[in-house]
Amino acid sequence: MILNNLSLCYQNKLILAPMVRVGTLPMRLLALDYGADIVYCEELIDLKMLQCKRVVNEVLSTVDFVAPDDRVVFRTCAKEQNRVVFQMGTSDAERALAVVRLVENDVAGIDVNMGCPKEYSTKGGMGAALLSDPDKIEKILGTLVRGTRRPVTCKIRILPSLEDTLSLVKRIERTGVAAIAVHGRKHEERPQHPVHCEVIKAIAGTLSIPVIANGGSHDHIQQHLDIENFRQATGASSVMVARAAMWNPSIFLKDGLRPLEEVMQKYIRYAVQYDNHYTNTKYCLCQMLREQLESPQGRLLHAAQSSQEICEAFGLGTFYKETTQEIDARRVELLAKTPEEVGEPAEDTSGVIKMAVKFDRRAYPPQITPKMCLLEWCRREKLAQPVYETVQRPVDRLFCSVVTIAEQKYQSTLWDKSKKLAEQTAAIVCLRSQGLPEGQLGEESPSHKRKWEAPAQDPGGPRTQKPVPPGELCKKPFSTLDNGEESPLEGW
Secondary structure, eight states: OOOOSOOOOOSSOEEEOOOTTTOSHHHHHHHHHTTOSEEEOOOEEHHHHTTOEEEEETTTTEEEEEOTTSOEEEEEEGGGTTTEEEEEEOSOHHHHHHHHHHHGGGOSEEEEEEOOOSHHHHGGGOGGGGGGOHHHHHHHHHHHHHHOSSOEEEEEEOOSSHHHHHHHHHHHHHTTOSEEEEESSOTTOOTTSOOOHHHHHHHHHHOSSOEEEEOOTTTTOSSHHHHHHHHHHHTOSEEEEOHHHHHOGGGGOTTOOOOHHHHHHHHHHHHHHTTOOHHHHHHHHHHHHGGGTTSHHHHHHHHOOSHHHHHHHTTOHHHHHHHHHHHHHHHHHHHTSOHHHHTOOOOOOTTEEEEOOOOOGGGSOTTOOHHHHHHHHHHHTTOOOOEEEEEEETTTTEEEEEEEETTEEEEESSOBSSHHHHHHHHHHHHHHHTTOOOOOTTOOOOSSOOOOOOOOOOTTSOOOOOOOOSSOOOOOOEEEOTTSOEEEOTTO
């Protein structure tokens, strides 16, 4: 997803503020539907983003930034590509620039969080902690402005004195940022404290770049008309709405607030269509329900333990079934393409023993797995421990693992949804091909076990492995703990 070179304009805009756990893709799309001009993602920490890999998700038509644990840290799509701003938490200019280079082709703007007072943001010198270090602020923003073609902004809180606040924002303006968002409260103040509209107004009157007013949800903004009143009270170019939008994102709608039931159903539809994790969906819906959490529907939501159960609580059971079937059909269609078409690397699999097997945890006693059985067998036979080489298929993010024992490779032809499952199926292929027990419930030890035939090796030379197949490899040697569970060896 490559954007054009048009700059994002921050003049006279309605903006969804960055909110932790709220500003994920479904909420951003919903805010855009209801009239928001610009939407910010939740603050994402630079160190976490630098661990992510950019993945084009053809099944969902999204671009995903995926962490090593397979969690989607940031997901975006074409519908918001010209209006989404990526907000990051950072305290280092070079790290920040590295993150920008990772995401800049998929977002419309970059923002640095310099206003959040919470510990998760201020630790490590991020968030509002940056306000006490103007030199670092200048270095970070200057580096980003020079290093990207995307407009760069920052979001701050006001300082204890007006003089210090104005001095800081002037210095920020000189870095070349496109706009500055101002939460009109001090570091120690919370929503119950009044927002300092007069300070925002003084900032707006001092700077030549757009000023975005934030912090009005508690006292000023209850309906759409209040947004313009808040803008006039602060003299700002634009208004950024946080909690009022979290409670009901139709606050951006000129025609007035829509019924909450309608808004929530629309949010749920986006959440299912874009495979939002049900815990995040549930959290956002709880923020919308607020005082209605004890209602019958609120109790159903509280009890829901899956996206399907959330949909059923809101009368969307049929929608969930039909949508997930459509997603599964798209996945099957993409998988039917050749490896070259889906971008999967062609691999030389000659010499690999394959079977179509799956690992079903219910078929095994507690604490017993095929991997454990294979590891113990290798120890008894004085063979090197199994080495698992796992690849992930970009089209659907499924995994396949190859296990190597005595230079022979084994794998299942069926792909799994996690590395752990893929490794277990590879172990099953190896055990079954050798006639060895794999630890299933009720399994009897075979009366005739095939003798392991290890390939001939140079007695004086080290045991070597064949070249690793191309792809995203995750070698993960395991040791067995005293309680029989498997654990990654130190350093993995």
